Amino acid sequence: MIPFDPAREGFLQEQLAWAQQSDPLQVRLLYGQGGCGKTRLALECCKRMRALGWQAGFVGGDLSPGQAKNLAIKLQASGQACFAVIDYAETRQDVVLAFVAAWRLHAGAVPLRLLLLARQGGDWWRQLPYKNADCAAILDGGATTGPYEVAQLYQSQSEREQAWYCAHKAFAIKLGLAPTMQAPDISAAFYEHALYLQMSALLCLRGERADTPGSLLRSLLAHEQRYWRNAIEPGWREVDWQRQSDTLMCLNTLCGGLRTAKEAEVIWASLGEEKKDLKSLFERLRQLYPTSKGLPALAPDLLAETLLATYLEQDGGIDLLLELMRQNNSAWQYSALTVCARMLKHRPDLRECLHDVMLQGLQKSLQTVLDVCRDVDSPFSQVFVQVFQILAQDDSGNSYKLALEIAKKVNVNIERRIDAIYDIFMFALELLAKQFEVKCKKKENRESLMEWASSLIMLGVTCVFNGQIDLALQKSMQVRQIWKNLGVARNEDERNHYAAVLVSQGLIMYQLGRLDDAIMFSEEGLEIIGKNFHSNSEEIFSFYGGALNIHGFYLAAVGDYAKSISYCEYGLEECVRHSRKKPRLMFWMHQQIRLNLVFWHWCANGADMKEALFADVQVESGEQGKLYDKRGFDFWRACLQALAMPQTPTLDTALCAAKTLSLSERDHWQMPRLLLFCLADSQAHPQTPPGWREEYARVMRRQKVLPRWMQDAAARLGICFPPAPVALASAV
Known part of the structure; x- marks a missing residue:
């Protein structure tokens, strides 16, 4: 109806230029506040792209991930270039991933431009590539750009x-x-x-x-409600039309749209309304929005939120939200809580309402609540923490069950960088540790002490991952004290547990730059676990291999390459000896240790790495699907190839491999990554991460010691690390 604003033409042309690049698959995120013009811009993009011969349009808001997958396959099969838009992308991540994965899986010569619209970038956008391995290379590589802000237009x-x-x-x-x-x-x-x-x-x-914004929205809402009244009257009870129409449109908005009146029958009846009114009301209102299937959510969002806020403030208004949360429909719950979380940003007065809703239904809808905390940048997570703290005072055992569920549901590898999720997860772990501590005080025995120690280990390692080294050290010392009380380990499980304590302690010491202590704890742990290496447990095999590799880095950090090489040679012997028991695991462990061995020889005496590193890795049939630390292996191999031949092609490959690492893998390979980035920066490589120097400074503030192997590698490459923020102690 309103012509496209010429003031937006320049930004529009940027999107059209992006869309017409030659690459087969491109993804871009645009973000901006509600009402800034994102949807209008995307509609104009679709119009212009259709004029260029592309098929273009929005991926329906009511599509499931499975339907999005089928749509992608159907569009691709048409053979016509496709420009697709997904609105509210931050709350439809599963649809985004399904669409991208399907297109990539059936990739051919048909180009796709996928434009994502959201209210913000931030955590959800950074985490998205790690939620689906089939999409990681696309969403964390050069094919994906953004977020770019759709700025406000009218300054003057x-x-x-x-x-x-x-x-x-x-x-x-x-x-x-x-x-x-x-x-x-x-x-x-x-x-x-x-x-x-x-x-x-x-x-x-x-x-x-x-x-004012509020008066504009209320006036426009009053007009919308008059349209509803004209559609409902005549023949409707005068006293009921507004209450019932507001209730249905609020429910419809919370659910993200209703296909049929029947979907709302249970909630409608639970609110004391007559079912016979529902169908007639639904059909009359649906006639006002004939372009959509069923009855769509009220739009624009700000108008819908005004209606909902007004409704929830009324006596009994909260009952609608409570009834919806009682339904066994996670999609509705997610949609409703997402709408409420957005409203909290400019309607803090609704916190009490959401607090009451969550207090009554948190345990039943825990996963949904966590998803909303992750996906929506709002004070919603603060309400969750407040409710959790109240529930934690419950002595009936429910708080323990809730904390245990949170510990199970939070994907720490992916979500620990999200402050809202991390705060909740840490609170749950602390609560679990306290519960086990109380249990020990009531009835101290070896089983309860082991449970307490295990919870503290998990808490400590999580602190290490998030940079809270002092707190991690405190928890680690508590575990050490528990083991003093336990005395000598009595069986294999207890010995493995104690070995894990020692290895974790070594990791913390390494992060603090206390290299000698790290080596001491790590060696003691390896000695214990090595005696149990005959176990058939894949977990023990994997743990031992990982501990051996890490210990090699500790030794190389102080320049003891002879011992690093010795541990690698021992590890290779163990891999060969146990290859029949665990062929797949031993194969990849053998490859990983072999890479380290080549690197330590190069650091020690400059031995040539090229022949060993550029040989093909033979993967046996059936092994490709379950590879041992495959992304980490690919990165480390590509990184060493770049060190051996520091040229543009090898740097391209290594930097691309670095992007595919998950967050936990990025931490695990942090120092090699920084070495690679320093090398790429020295050659002014365009794909060098712009923030690598800040990451290096953060690491050195904490660790204070630049590992000897990094010093020697830099010297052999003729590169220099940036000046550290604090004076470095020599690792020699």
């Missing part, structure tokens, strides 16, 4: 007046009304939002003025 008064008159004239023509001669005062900052400017232009045709 003249720009606002021009846009206001354009919208006002378009509405007047559409509605057959005479335009107003003069615009109202539109100097307030909120008129930078295109939506508010257009609301004002529409309301003025009706002779109405509003001077």
Whole structure:
């Protein structure tokens, strides 16, 4: 209805230029506040791309991941280049991943441009590549760009007046009304939002003025409600029409749209409404929105949120949300809580309402609540923590069960960098540790002490991963004290447990730059676990192999390459000896240790790495699907190849492999990554991560010691690390 704003043309052309690149698959994220014009921009993109011969449009908001997958396959099979838009991408990540994975799996010559729209980038966007291995190379590589902000348009008064008159004239023509001669005062900052400017232009045709965002939205909502009344009357009970229409539209908005009236019957009846009214009301309202299947959620979002906030403030308004959360429908729960979480950003008065809802239904909808905390940047997670703290005071055992469920459901490898999730996860782990401590005090025995120690190990290692080294050290010392009370380990399980304590202690010492202590604890742990290496447990095999590799890095950090080489040779012998028991695991462990052995020889005496590193790795049939630390192996091999031949092709491969690492893998390979980035930076490689120097500075503030192997590698390559933020102690 309103012509595309010429002020947005430059930004639009940037998106069209991106869309017409020659690459087969490209993904881009645009973000901005509600009402800034994201959807209007995407619609214009689709219009222009269709004119160029592409098929273009929005991926339906009601599509499931399976339906999105089928749609991608169908579009690709058409053979026509495709420009697809997914709105609300931060809350439809499963749909994004399904669409990308399907297109990539059936990749051919058909180009795809996938434009994602969201209210923010941030944590959900950074984590997205690690949620589906089939999408990682696309979403964390050069094929994906963004986030780019869709900025507010109207900074000057003249720009606002021009846009206001354009919208006002378009509405007047559409509605057959005479335009107003003069615009109202539109100097307030909120008129930078295109939506508010257009609301004002529409309301003025009706002779109405509003001077705040809230009054604009309430006035527009009143108009929408009059349309509902005209559709519902005559023949409807005068006293009921507004309550029932508001209830249905709020429920519809919370659910993200209803296909049929029958879907709402249970909740409708539980609120004391007559089922016979529902179908008639649904059909009458649906006639106002004929372009959608069923009854769509009220749009734009800000209008829907105004209706919902007004409804929830009424007596009994919270009952609608409570009833919805009681339903066995995780999609509805996620949609409802997402809407509420967004509202909290500008309606803090709704915290109490959400607090009560979560207090009654947290345990039943825990996964959904965690998903919303992860996906929506809002105070919602703070409400969750407050509710959790209240539930933690419960002595009935429910708080323990809830903490245990959180510990199981949070994917620490992916989500520990999200502050909201990390705070919740840490609180759960601390609660578990306290519960086990209380249990020990009531009835101390070896089993309860082992449980307590295990919870503290998990807590300590999580602290290490998040950079809370002092807290990790504190927890580690508690575990050591527990083991003093336990005395000598009595069986294999206890010995393995104690070995894990020692290896974890070594990791913490290494992170603190206390290299001698790290070596001492690690050697003691390896000695214990080595005696149990005859076990058939794959977990023990994997743990031992990982501990051997890490210990080699500790020794090389102080320049003891002879011992590093000795441990590698011993590890290779063990791999050969146990290859019949665990062929797949031993194969990859053998390959990993072999790479380390080549590297330590190079660090020690400059031995040539090329022949060993560029030989093909033979993968036996059936092994490709379950590879031992495959991404880490691929990165380390590519990194060493770049060190052996520091040229553009090898650097390209290594930097690309670094991008595929998950967050936990990035931490595990942090020092090799920094060495690679320093090398790439020295050659002004365009793919060098721009923030690598800041990461290096953070590491050195904590660790204080630059490992000897990094010093020697840098010297052999003729490169220099940036000056450290603190004086470094020599690792020699």
